[in-house]
Amino acid sequence: MFAYLDPGAGSVLIAALTAGFAGVAVVFRMYRDRVLGVFSKKRRTQAEEARQQLLGTDAEESVEPKG
Amino acid sequence: MNLRVDPGSLHDPSSQVFIDDTEGKVVRGLDTEALADFEALTATDFWPIAQSSGDIVATSRLDHVPASMSGPWAAALEHKRIPVVSYPSEWTFSMLKAAALLHLRILQEAVAEGLVTKDANPYNVQFEGSQPTFIDVGSFTRIRSGEPWYGFRQFCEQFLNPLVLHAYDRLEIPKSLRGSVNGIPPTMASALLPRRARLRPALFTTIVLHAIAERRMAGRDADVTGALRKAGAGPALISAQISRLEKIVESLESDTSNSEWSGYGERSHYSEAGVSAKEEFVSHTVRSIQPSRVLDLGANDGAFSRLALRHGAAYAIATDSDPVVIDRLYRELSSAGDKTTLPLCVDLTDMGGGGGWAGRQRSNLLERVRPELVLCLALIHHLAITASVRVGAIVDVLADLGAPVVLELPLPEDPMAARLLARKRDGKVPGYGREEIETEIRRRFTIARETTLPGDTRIIYELRPS
Numbered sequence: 001m002f003a004y005l006d007p008g009a010g011s012v013l014i015a016a017l018t019a020g021f022a023g024v025a026v027v028f029r030m031y032r033d034r035v036l037g038v039f040s041k042k043r044r045t046q047a048e049e050a051r052q053q054l055l056g057t058d059a060e061e062s063v064e065p066k067g
Numbered sequence: 068m069n070l071r072v073d074p075g076s077l078h079d080p081s082s083q084v085f086i087d088d089t090e091g092k093v094v095r096g097l098d099t100e101a102l103a104d105f106e107a108l109t110a111t112d113f114w115p116i117a118q119s120s121g122d123i124v125a126t127s128r129l130d131h132v133p134a135s136m137s138g139p140w141a142a143a144l145e146h147k148r149i150p151v152v153s154y155p156s157e158w159t160f161s162m163l164k165a166a167a168l169l170h171l172r173i174l175q176e177a178v179a180e181g182l183v184t185k186d187a188n189p190y191n192v193q194f195e196g197s198q199p200t201f202i203d204v205g206s207f208t209r210i211r212s213g214e215p216w217y218g219f220r221q222f223c224e225q226f227l228n229p230l231v232l233h234a235y236d237r238l239e240i241p242k243s244l245r246g247s248v249n250g251i252p253p254t255m256a257s258a259l260l261p262r263r264a265r266l267r268p269a270l271f272t273t274i275v276l277h278a279i280a281e282r283r284m285a286g287r288d289a290d291v292t293g294a295l296r297k298a299g300a301g302p303a304l305i306s307a308q309i310s311r312l313e314k315i316v317e318s319l320e321s322d323t324s325n326s327e328w329s330g331y332g333e334r335s336h337y338s339e340a341g342v343s344a345k346e347e348f349v350s351h352t353v354r355s356i357q358p359s360r361v362l363d364l365g366a367n368d369g370a371f372s373r374l375a376l377r378h379g380a381a382y383a384i385a386t387d388s389d390p391v392v393i394d395r396l397y398r399e400l401s402s403a404g405d406k407t408t409l410p411l412c413v414d415l416t417d418m419g420g421g422g423g424w425a426g427r428q429r430s431n432l433l434e435r436v437r438p439e440l441v442l443c444l445a446l447i448h449h450l451a452i453t454a455s456v457r458v459g460a461i462v463d464v465l466a467d468l469g470a471p472v473v474l475e476l477p478l479p480e481d482p483m484a485a486r487l488l489a490r491k492r493d494g495k496v497p498g499y500g501r502e503e504i505e506t507e508i509r510r511r512f513t514i515a516r517e518t519t520l521p522g523d524t525r526i527i528y529e530l531r532p533s
Contacts (some may be wrong), residue, residue, distance in 0.1 A: 008220050008281060008284075008344060009280075009284040009290075010253075010277065010279075010281035010282075010283065010284040010285070011219055011220035011223070011253075011277065011280070011294065012215045012219070012292055013280050013284075013291050013295075013325045014214065014219075014272060014273065014276055014277040014280050015215055015219035015220075015308055016215070016295055016300060016304060016308075017272050017276065017302045018219075018269075018272055018273055018307075018308045018311050018312065019305075019307035019308045019311065020212065020307055020311055022304055022307050023304055023308070024301065026295060026298045026299055026300050026304060027295075027298070029298040029299065030294050030295060030297075030298040035232030065416045
């Protein structure tokens with residue numbers, strides 16, 4: 001399949017939440033380590049890894065390349 | 068066949084639509100991927116049902132790809148031609164809602180059998196009379212495991228946000244859709260949404276949270292799709308999304324209690340003799356022309372479109388600038404299952420057209436209609452007096468349609484015309500008099516017939532383009 005539309009990262013997340021309980025569960029699984037990271041350092045490290053995997057390493061400095 | 072590319076068909080690289088104007092045919096090219104998708108579609112249980120009900124446009128595969136169709140096409144399909152193509156910027160609230168519900172219903176049936184649509188574009192739905200039909204057969208594709216429905220955002224922009232904002236009196240359909248072919252983005256919808264709507268959980272998620280998520284994740288190359296796949300997303304999730312969207316759309320209602328023109332259909336300002344003389348004149352012309360398409364400008368409740376259909380016209384396009392009267396007409400036609408009157412909300416003084424890719428993607432309605440008869444009844448005084456359009460310009464637009472016209476002219480002493488004139492400086496509009504108007508008419512038309520209606524303040528003409 002060639003999906004010619006760019007779904008948009010935010011929209012994909014919201015689409016999942018729109019699905020109600022099942023969607024919330026899926027998104028929770030996705031963010032679980034971050035949520036539980038409040039209580040556990042191990043989770044925190046895992047969450048940071050997952051986050052970097054998700055957003056790319058330059059997620060924090062969102063500097064647009066010039067040129 | 069002499070095929071040209073449909074200018075609206077430019078996004079999907081695996082499928083493209085071609086039009087043959089002389090034979091009136093619509094042909095679609097499919098590449099190998101799209102052909103495999105089409106074969107998967109025709110193998111479903113819902114395909115034959117959607118074909119016979121008209122939910123999806125009647126489609127058949129051609130024996131070979133026509134030579135005049137350039138592109139990477141492995142196969143060609145022929146679609147039944149819709150009498151007149153219309154755009155969401157010409158639909159009323161109830162029409163956009165009907166199109167949204169049809170889209171969701173078909174998508175839900177497709178998902179149950181392993182297919183999904185590539186997009187959620189309202190241009191994929193067309194109306195045959197009051198019946199919506201899904202025309203983009205090339206939009207169906209096999210679901211890949213864990214993939215989201217790529218059309219979700221587009222559905223929000225093009226269907227959900229306009230419907231919600233209209234239902235909460237923040238924007239008016241279709242006027243608010245005339246500026247962009249892309250609809251209303253989540254950030255704008257969220258900014259406009261009133262507080263009582265923000266508190267509805269479904270709208271909070273699909274609009275408010277959507278805007279926040281979009282703003283926060285803008286510019287980041289987040290692989291949310293991949294992350295969701297790992298977390299167990301799948302067709303069941305898409306199916307649940309669609310059900311939720313269906314519930315939201317079904318719950319939306321438009322307040323149509325009043326408008327400037329909604330009482331006009333009662334025609335209190337016409338005498339009974341006036342109405343029947345006008346009907347007799349119009350039906351005579353319709354019978355002599357037997358038009359395949361009648362364009363009824365200023366149709367209001369559609370009484371004269373119906374009259375034309377009764378006297379031998381095959382299809383009527385009933386247009387009016389008032390969305391409330393057209394919405395009411397649509398709902399009447401829809402509950403009667405009508406397939407021969409297309410109601411459209413069109414304001415001649417503020418028309419859409421052009422737009423989209425390089426201003427060429429979407430055409431002006433007057434170029435799409437190809438009428439064989441035009442009705443312009445009790446309209447010219449509103450255009451010439453209230454909207455201050457020169458009579459010559461009105462005559463030119465009518466003549467450029469290239470068809471005979473039945474024109475009703477209220478003279479300046481007519482009570483309705485006089486009421487409009489009273490608002491003007493000195494109670495006059497230069498050029499709005501019988502002689503001046505007839506001079507303008509003769510510049511582009513010959514007057515085939517004319518009658519003064521009972522009451523002596525209105526003249527009705529049958530005009531033939533010269």
